[in-house]
Each structure stands twice: as C-alpha cells, then as structure tokens.
Amino acid sequence: MAQQFEDSFRRKFNYLRLSVTDVCNFKCTYCLPDGYYPTGSKNSSFLTLPEIERIVTTFAACGTSKVRITGGEPTLRKDFLDIVSTVASVPEIKKVATTTNGYRMAANVHDWKAAGLTNINVSIDSLDPRMFKQITGQNRFHQVMQGIDEAFIAGYEQVKVNVVLLKDLNHHALPDFLNWIKDRSIQLRFIELMQTGEMDSLFDNHHVSGVQIQNSLIANGWSMKPRQLTDGPAKVFTHPDYLGEVGLIMPYERHFCQTCNRLRVSALGKLHLCLFGEEGVELRDLLQSDSQQEALIARIGEHLQGKSVSHYLHDGNTGMTPHLASIGG
Incomplete structure (x- = not known):
C-alpha cells in the first residue's frame, strides 16, 4: 500500500465520497428547488467506468476502505450496477455505500445487494x-417506503x-420519527440545513440547530455510541x-471538522477537499491510463497539504458550492 x-x-482519509452524476429527478427545496440544471460546461461528461475504477483503485492504494456512490441521484446512471460491481471488486474496499432518494429501491435493491452494495x-x-x-x-412517498421494506427483505440489516x-x-416531527424506528433497524440521521451559495433566504427561514434534538x-x-474508523x-x-x-x-459545531476522514470526487472528476471548500482540483487528465496512478497519488497528496483545518461554517462562510447535488453532498 x-x-x-x-x-x-x-x-x-479512509472514506471517499464519489459522485457519479449531478442529475436528480427530485426538486428538494434545500437543494434543487427549480429542478436539475447542469453545473459543468456544455461539453462536459460524467466519469466513465474505467475512470471510476482508476479513482477507486488509487484511493484504495492509499488507505481508503469505504466508498459512497453519490449524486445527484446516482441510480439514474444506466450503468449504476456496473459502478457498484466495479467499486466492490477492489479488494481493499470493505464498504460500498450509496445515498439515494429511494425512488428505484423497491424494484432494484435486490440487484444492488447482489452487485456488492x-x-x-x-x-x-x-x-x-x-x-x-x-x-x-x-x-413518491409510498414508493420510497416500499423500497425500505424491500431492502430488509433483500438482506440489509x-x-x-x-x-x-x-x-x-x-422539525416538530421527532416523536413521529422515533415511533417509526422503535421496532425497525433504521438509523435516522437528522442533518442540519447547510447554507450554500444559492440558498441564503431558505437558510435564514428554515435553519434549526440539531442541538435541540440532541438535548431532547x-x-x-x-x-451516544463510540465512533468507528470509517464512520x-x-x-x-x-x-x-x-x-x-x-x-x-x-x-455548525465548532469542532465538527476535527474528525474529518472524507474526501470527495465530483462527477466531472474534480477532487474536493471539503464540501464547502473551493473550486476543486482537476484529476481527469490523470485518469486516462493505469500508468498514471503514481502521478495521481502525488497530485492528491500535494493538494491535501492545503486542506483547511475547518470549513468555518460557524463563522458564516458558505464556500463556493452552488448546491449540494453539484459535488455529491
């Protein structure tokens, strides 16, 4: 290694969040209220399967053991199963996860499991x-809920x-959510609304601190459970x-970034050191052949030395991220 x-x-950094598309078919108020629009140039294309394989193989060679396939909505890729299988076939990768809006889960979750998700x-x-x-x-509420039921049938614990x-x-629905998970093996993950470049007024109107739920x-x-290495x-x-x-x-907790173990690669092949950081580091020119791995490792390692100690959200910084779908949340 x-x-x-x-x-x-x-x-x-042992955890890679790999976006495979920024396209999404939902219009969530906190992310894409007006629906999907491309963030790259007209001629830009999403990472190919060979490029994805080279990224994951390179990160695995440098200590990564968990990959999360993100979007947009990653299951919109026609080759989503091939992506899962490719990532899962890298020996050092022990966890292959995805984040989805769930609209295709009921029909496809058994295939995802078989592919190595x-x-x-x-x-x-x-x-x-x-x-x-x-x-x-x-x-699509009932469709998504059916997908969760089907995931348990498929064998997810x-x-x-x-x-x-x-x-x-x-934010007042905590009792309903807790009642829902009383007899279900579901981990509810309450996420504070994060301010991005295009969401100032929504953030001002709807942000609520997770501390309220924590205290409750x-x-x-x-x-609280102890943290695991790839959490x-x-x-x-x-x-x-x-x-x-x-x-x-x-x-927005002041020491949130102390335990950061995640790096991000966008669907257009840029390395992002932070969800709220910068314009990204171009990697795609070093993803065209297996022989470029050493140069790819060197470029990532060099830019990692410039990673900031914090995203400074607690100081009002919103960074350069236009919306969360653009680099996979």
Whole structure:
C-alpha cells in the first residue's frame, strides 16, 4: 500500500465520497428547488467506468476502505450496477455505500445487494406524504417506503434514513420519527440545513440547530455510541427500548471538522477537499491510463497539504458550492 492520504493536521482519509452524476429527478427545496440544471460546461461528461475504477483503485492504494456512490441521484446512471460491481471488486474496499432518494429501491435493491452494495442511505424528509411532496416536489412517498421494506427483505440489516431538518416544515416531527424506528433497524440521521451559495433566504427561514434534538434525546435516555474508523460525521445515539438509532449531523459545531476522514470526487472528476471548500482540483487528465496512478497519488497528496483545518461554517462562510447535488453532498 502507498502511504495513506493525510493532511497537514494529521487527519487520515479512509472514506471517499464519489459522485457519479449531478442529475436528480427530485426538486428538494434545500437543494434543487427549480429542478436539475447542469453545473459543468456544455461539453462536459460524467466519469466513465474505467475512470471510476482508476479513482477507486488509487484511493484504495492509499488507505481508503469505504466508498459512497453519490449524486445527484446516482441510480439514474444506466450503468449504476456496473459502478457498484466495479467499486466492490477492489479488494481493499470493505464498504460500498450509496445515498439515494429511494425512488428505484423497491424494484432494484435486490440487484444492488447482489452487485456488492453493502450500505444504503435513503432520504425521507417527512413521514407525512403531503409534506414529503411539498419538500421533494415528488409524490413518491409510498414508493420510497416500499423500497425500505424491500431492502430488509433483500438482506440489509440496517437502512440509514437522512432527514434534513427544516424549521416550520418537519422539525416538530421527532416523536413521529422515533415511533417509526422503535421496532425497525433504521438509523435516522437528522442533518442540519447547510447554507450554500444559492440558498441564503431558505437558510435564514428554515435553519434549526440539531442541538435541540440532541438535548431532547439525552433527556429521554438516549446515549451516544463510540465512533468507528470509517464512520461519517454523525453522532449516533441508541436507546435500550428502541431497535433503531438516531444520528445527528451538526456541521455548525465548532469542532465538527476535527474528525474529518472524507474526501470527495465530483462527477466531472474534480477532487474536493471539503464540501464547502473551493473550486476543486482537476484529476481527469490523470485518469486516462493505469500508468498514471503514481502521478495521481502525488497530485492528491500535494493538494491535501492545503486542506483547511475547518470549513468555518460557524463563522458564516458558505464556500463556493452552488448546491449540494453539484459535488455529491
């Protein structure tokens, strides 16, 4: 194995979030309220399967053991199964995850499992079908819920459900969500609304701190689990009376970035050191042959030394990310 990717603050990176498309068929109010529009040039194309294989192989050679396939909506790629299979075939990769809006889960989750997908996150921002449609722009609540049921039938021991907290829309629904996971092996992941370049007014109107939920959980007997090596940013809470778990992702906490273990590659082949960082580092010119791996490792390692200690969201910085779908959230 080549030397593990590490930045100047001695943070080691074993988790790659790999976007394979920025296209999405939902119109979530906090991400793409006006629907999908391309963020690259007219001639830009998404990463090919050979390019994806070279990226994953290179990251695996430098300590990565978990890859999350993201978007946009990654399952919109016609070769999604091939992507999963390709990533899963790299020996060093132990976890192959995806984040999906879930609209194709019911029909396809058995095939995803067979291809090597080990973990699923699905976004459900409300358990009320009407509110679900209001937030997502799609009347697919029952279809997505059926997909979760089908995932358990396919053999997944746990499904993670992402919920973006939105003041005056869904943040009062904690009791309903907790009741839903009492007898289900679901990890609810409450995510604070994050301010991006195009969402200033929405953020001002709907941001609510995850600390409120954290305090409520602790007061009602929930306790925090220890972090595992390849865990994402969530603080995970368990309760002896609940089969499900609750994860809190609170990027406005001052020390949120101390445990960062994630790097991102966009669907257009750019390395992003932070979700809220910069314009990205071009990698695609070094993805055209296997013989370029050493140069690719060197370029990533060099730019990692410039990774900031923090995203500074708590200081009001929104970075250069136009919306979360553009580099895979």
